[in-house]
Amino acid sequence: MDFALTKKQSELKQSLIEFAESELGGDMRGREHAGEFFWQGWKKSAAFGIQGLPVPERYGGRGEDAVMCMVAMQALGYGCRDSGLLFTLNSHMWTCEMPIVQFGSEEQKQAYLPGMVAGTIVGGHAVTEAEAGSDAFALRTTAVRKGDRYILDGTKTFVSNAPIAGVFLVFAATNPKLGWAGISAFLVARDTPGLHISGPVDKMGLKTSPTGTLSLDRCEVPETAMLGRPGQGSAIFNAEMEWERSCLFASHLGAMQRQLQTCIHHSKHRTQFGKPIAEFQGISHKLADMKVRIELAELILAKVAWLKSQGKRAHMEAAIAKLFVSESYVASSLDAIQIHGGKGYLPEFEVERDLRDAVGSRLYSGTSEIQRNIIARLLGV
Ligand SMILES: Cc1cc2nc3c(=O)[nH]c(=O)nc-3n(C[C@H](O)[C@H](O)[C@H](O)COP(=O)(O)OP(=O)(O)OC[C@H]3O[C@@H](n4cnc5c(N)ncnc54)[C@H](O)[C@@H]3O)c2cc1C
Structure with missing residues (x-):
């Protein structure tokens, strides 16, 4: 059993700590007081290659494995005092970008991953609803098929990054009778007609990571917006x-x-x-x-x-x-x-x-x- 980091892991860890300490701090207290997202830090993180850590190189990422990713996120946690920025980065990477890497079609990967790596698209993740929190698969949002399209209706709460995200991974029931087995996931772009975003809401902590609500009101997406297969949500x-x-x-x-x-x-x-x-x-x-x-x-x-x-x-x-x-x-x-x-x-x-x-x-x-x-x-x- 070897607990030592490799040379490559140690170097990444050290460079990320130095980067975070020098570039991702700034007027943290001012931003926290104003509840302001640190766009400059987000862009610098993308230029450093953070958002691209788990993404294959052919989509602009670094293609790092889970060990490197965890070493990197730990180093950022140590070096970066802006916990809200880190929370937004983590939500973006692990609950939107990574599902696209693992389950996306080639078309979806080409459409979203290069922008998510470059920091021009922020990802959000929408599963929670007012009546479905811990019991996430009791969600009431529906996605009804109409020809080659789906019509989404429902409301999602507690969506991290909602006020700034360009794409959301939205979970909805395509076959409510099947319970958890009837849930599907959709990639819904921010400008999709019928998608309304509100927020940010105030929170106890993580104040520099904006949180909001999504209302899907006859929100129509092409069938190609489904991530994975029907029922794979x-x-x-x-x-x-x-x-x-x-x-x-x-x-x-x-x-x-x-x-x-x-x-x-x-x-x-x-x-x-x-x-x-x-x-x-x-x-x-x-x-x-x-x-x-x-x-x-x-x-x-x-x-x-x-x-x-x-x-x-x-x-x-x-x-x-x-x-x-x-x-x-x-x-x-x-x-x-x-x-x-x-x-x-x-x-x-x-x-x-x-x-x-x-x-x-x-x-x-x-x-x-x-x-x-x-x-x-x-x-x-
Ligand atoms: C800062 C923040 C960011 C978030 N970001 C997102 C996001 O990006 N996307 C998203 O979809 N959601 C997000 N959430 C929502 C989060 O996932 C839910 O708040 C969480 O799952 C709990 O659901 P709830 O708030 O409805 O609490 P409830 O489910 O109502 O739970 C209330 C209490 O009952 C307990 N409880 C419930 N069921 C059981 C059980 N079976 N056994 C024992 N105890 C139980 C809970 O543990 C809790 O203590 C975020 C929440 C926070 C606070």
């Missing part, structure tokens, strides 16, 4: 969730590593009762717990990356990784605030933001309870 959804539950959460792991560095620095420099607070066991044990969470998170994510790079499924492992990283991120973010004392509670010191972001990580990509349900089901109980 749930399989597409499960495949993309494996990517998101690992790569997005690799970014959160990177953020936890940066958070620990900040806490170590503060603990060594903040003096109370005549000595650095790091010398109090009450503080040093928190730092140790943060490190333990990071190490274990890194191990399970490495296992998912290895399985996926071997072309194997990682349904159980991705659920474990998602659950463990998100719960660890919340626990460590609370520790980070405690270690910083009152300063940890003030936005200007940029400690409390991690907690606001971390709470969201227990909800999206399937809540913690849903991950436990998946794990238990795969255990056969």
Whole structure:
């Protein structure tokens, strides 16, 4: 068993940390206050090749495997303080771009992938509805066939990137009687008549990643807009969730590593009762717990990356990784605030933001309870 990164992986990791620290920070607090998406950072990321990491070279990408992708997203999580930009990048890459790579027709790949790699098209992912959240496959949006076209009707909520996206992967029932087996996925361009987009809505965290609602009102698309086959929607959804539950959460792991560095620095420099607070066991044990969470998170994510790079499924492992990283991120973010004392509670010191972001990580990509349900089901109980 070899846990070392290859030379190529180490070089990519280092160059991404340096790139993110120098180019993706800027006036983060100002953008967060204004709820503003960092377009310049998005474009610089595309020029660096980030959006193209998992995309084959013939569509302009880098064709990297799952291990490289996860190393890269972790490095970005460490180097980039704009968690909203990172969230938008991850949503774009793993829940829109990657499904096109895996399930798209040649025509769909040619139509969308070069623009998504170049950053001229942002991707969105629309499954959630007001009455179908955790129970995603209970969705009510329908896609009714009419000749060589489909007519989509329904409303999608919580769509990350909606206000800025150029294309959406929309899930709808083509055969409602079949339940999950009757769900299909469609690529719907932003300018499609009948597609109405609202937002951004305000959120607790990830404020620089715009979220909105899609209304599909007799929204007509050609049959060639379907991704994969009729009824393949749930399989597409499960495949993309494996990517998101690992790569997005690799970014959160990177953020936890940066958070620990900040806490170590503060603990060594903040003096109370005549000595650095790091010398109090009450503080040093928190730092140790943060490190333990990071190490274990890194191990399970490495296992998912290895399985996926071997072309194997990682349904159980991705659920474990998602659950463990998100719960660890919340626990460590609370520790980070405690270690910083009152300063940890003030936005200007940029400690409390991690907690606001971390709470969201227990909800999206399937809540913690849903991950436990998946794990238990795969255990056969
Ligand atoms: C920041 C953010 C970004 C998001 N981005 C997107 C996106 O881009 N596209 C998209 O489609 N969706 C997106 N979502 C939606 C997200 O996937 C849902 O919020 C999530 O699946 C939970 O659904 P819900 O909010 O309806 O909660 P509910 O399903 O109503 O759940 C409420 C509570 O009940 C629990 N619960 C529900 N069912 C069970 C069960 N069977 N067993 C045990 N507990 C259960 C849940 O775990 C939760 O604690 C996003 C959400 C957030 C917060």
